[in-house]
Amino acid sequence: MAKHLDLEEQEQLDEIKHFWREYGNLITWALIAVFGSIAAWNGWQYWQRTQAAQAATMYDEVERAAQAGDTARVERAFSDMKDKFGGTTYAQQAGMLAAKVLIEKGNTDAAKSALAWVADKSSDEGYQAVARLRLAGVLVQAKAYDDALKQLSGPFPKSFEALAADRRGDVYNLQGKKAEAKAEYIKAYKISDERAEYRRLIEVKLSALGVDAKGLVAAPAPAASGAKP
Secondary structure, X not given: OOOOOOHHHHHHHHHHHHHHHHHHHHHHXXXXXXXXXXXXXXXXXXXXXXXXXXXXXXXXXXXXXXXXXXXXXXXXXXXHHHHHHOOOHHHHHHXXXXXXXXHHOOOHHHXXXXXXXXXXHOXXXXXXXXXXXHHHHHHHHOOOHHHHHHHHOOOOOHHHHHHHHHHHHHXXXXXXXXXXXXXHHHHHHHHOOOOOOHHHHHHHHHHHOOOOHHHHOOOOOOOOOOOOO
């Protein structure tokens, strides 16, 4: 015969029933939200992996077209990448590669378009900086000096600041603006790594403008009087 619940057990059961009447729906929906978030996160991770794999395959197509020197195929494959996988690193790498091949083949307009896209759309500041520097170089070759300076204006990541200043100096020099060129070269020299090979090139440019680069290095402060050796 089933044992009847005693009074204390009955009170506990009533409290549980009351609790679930008050908070049951809230708890249920909270659990649904938690497990739904986990499922969504797993789905997002799977989608990301799938996107990356597909983007890598499409990048291979850009690379094969580049190796073959087939600019029409390069442009077509890169256009597909922008449309389908524009937010991936592979698309940004494809833009840089496409621009390189297009410049080599003399299609500067398409190259400028590819570099401008990377500079504008890339989420990686390193890719953005390289794209802006290369685009400025293409514009300089086309003697579009003001447009080149626009690409070189604004902030650059610290590791690219010296390169940007050096390029600005080149543009000003080509425009015949010697004072502005000198100021940019001096800036580039001062902030560049003293071990960097291109620092010697900046020295040559400064020397051509009558500036002794060695004199730009600050001399050590004299020791205080009475200081022990």
